[in-house]
Amino acid sequence: xxxxxxxxxxxxxxxxxxxxxxxxxxxxxxxxxxxxxxxxxxxxxxxxxxxxxxxxxxxxxxxxxxxxxxxxxxxxxxxxxxxxxxxxxxxxxxxxxxxxxxxxxxxxxxxxxxxxxxxxxxxxxxxxxxxxxxxxxxxxxxxxxxxxxxxxxxxxxxxxxxxxxxxxxxxxxxxxxxxxxxxxxxxxxxxxxxxxxxxxxxxxxxxxxxxxxxxxxxxxxxxxxxxxxxxxxxxxxxxxxxxxxxxxxxxxxxxxxxxxxxxxxxxxxxxxxxxxxxxxxxxxxxxxxxxxxxxxxxxxxxxxxxxxxxxxxxxxxxxxxxxxxxxxxxxxxxxxxxxxxxxxxxxxxxxxxxxxxxxxxxxx
Ligand SMILES: Nc1nc2c(ncn2[C@@H]2O[C@H](COP(=O)(O)OP(=O)(O)OP(=O)(O)O)[C@@H](O)[C@H]2O)c(=O)[nH]1
Ligand SMILES: [Zn+2]
Numbered sequence: 495x496x497x498x499x500x501x502x503x504x505x506x507x508x509x510x511x512x513x514x515x516x517x518x519x520x521x522x523x524x525x526x527x528x529x530x531x532x533x534x535x536x537x538x539x540x541x542x543x544x545x546x547x548x549x550x551x552x553x554x555x556x557x558x559x560x561x562x563x564x565x566x567x568x569x570x571x572x573x574x575x576x577x578x579x580x581x582x583x584x585x586x587x588x589x590x591x592x593x594x595x596x597x598x599x600x601x602x603x604x605x606x607x608x609x610x611x612x613x614x615x616x617x618x619x620x621x622x623x624x625x626x627x628x629x630x631x632x633x634x635x636x637x638x639x640x641x642x643x644x645x646x647x648x649x650x651x652x653x654x655x656x657x658x659x660x661x662x663x664x665x666x667x668x669x670x671x672x673x674x675x676x677x678x679x680x681x682x683x684x685x686x687x688x689x690x691x692x693x694x695x696x697x698x699x700x701x702x703x704x705x706x707x708x709x710x711x712x713x714x715x716x717x718x719x720x721x722x723x724x725x726x727x728x729x730x731x732x733x734x735x736x737x738x739x740x741x742x743x744x745x746x747x748x749x750x751x752x753x754x755x756x757x758x759x760x761x762x763x764x765x766x767x768x769x770x771x772x773x774x775x776x777x778x779x780x781x782x783x784x785x786x787x788x789x790x791x792x793x794x795x796x797x798x799x800x801x802x803x804x805x806x807x808x809x810x811x812x813x814x815x816x817x818x819x820x821x822x823x824x825x826x827x828x829x830x831x832x833x834x835x836x837x838x839x840x841x842x843x844x845x846x847x848x849x850x851x852x853x854x855x856x857x858x
Contacts, residue, residue: 653755
């Protein structure tokens with residue numbers, strides 16, 4: 495066995511494993527798990543790594559959040575090479591992060607105002623990932639305790655247990671920190687609610703640029719674009735997502751009901767008469783209509799159906815298009831010759847047909 499094989503063999507017994515915190519132009523910032531006997535005392539556990547060419551060859555992508563095996567650490571230079579990506583437990587595509595455990599939705603009670611419909615969209619989108627969903631209500635300093643209580647009662651009826659917080663004053667952040675320990679959490683929510691300010695407070699080493707909520711849209715001007723996981727002092731990793739105000743759904747209409755906690759319980763207890771019931775006008779449906787968000791549910795189902803129909807039409811259109819390359823070298827779609835019945839009949843075909851017709855007439 496060569497020296498290298500022996501070294502690899504040893505690595506297999508006790509590989510250096512870490513989590514990819516950020517991707518920066520073909521380099522991966524990896525935080526190694528602590529207490530590995532190979533990590534010398536006093537060196538940084540953060541290594542800037544390349545990806546082994548073998549991984550490139552097999553098309554193995556490395557994502558933020560990935561658990562990776564690191565070889566050939568250069569402790570002085572803070573470098574290493576990723577030789578293997580461990581199986582993922584989850585994979586989000588927006589933001590592109592692997593192994594996320596929890597989505598934490600942050601909304602403000604005011605400034606921007608808390609809108610039930612918008613909150614519902616974010617909740618459904620978060621539920622559609624299949625991950626645990628948490629909800630914080632920020633800016634409690636700007637409303638009365640009665641307003642906070644009213645919102646908490648209302649959202650409990652939706653099936654959630656919101657945590658009121660005040661990022662400016664630090665209210666509720668100790669409890670929030672406890673829920674983040676040992677997990678990878680993605681923070682999401684509309685613009686201007688205080689997501690970046692929250693991360694600034696939770697991760698002392700991070701200073702994201704934040705600006706006052708401004709303009710007609712009531713949006714904060716801070717922009718969060720690249721994907722990065724921040725290391726929390728009490729353990730756990732946190733990522734911010736760019737603020738967006740209207741998440742889209744790309745799920746099947748029939749899946750939506752499962753993303754409403756209010757409907758999950760009756761569905762687990764009984765069955766609708768029709769197996770493909772969408773719980774709208776169908777008879778003998780187990781879902782009651784008297785819960786606050788039922789209208790949201792119906793609207794989201796209608797939206798998902800419309801989306802499905804649009805995709806179907808697009809699919810049909812696309813199958814009638816063929817790709818051609820223009821003189822400028824660009825690739826474009828042009829209508830395929832329509833199916834037989836619309837195609838201009840060729841002379842020969844016309845001639846044949848006439849002949850057949852004549853033969854038919856002769857037979858009569
Ligand atoms: N009054 C009050 N203002 C807050 C609080 N938390 C954050 N803010 C302010 O709200 C504004 C927007 O905060 P950001 O942290 O930029 O919001 P964001 O959610 O990251 O916004 P995007 O980057 O657009 O997604 C800033 O002016 C913050 O100072 C709070 O608890 N109380
Ligand atoms: Zn039903």
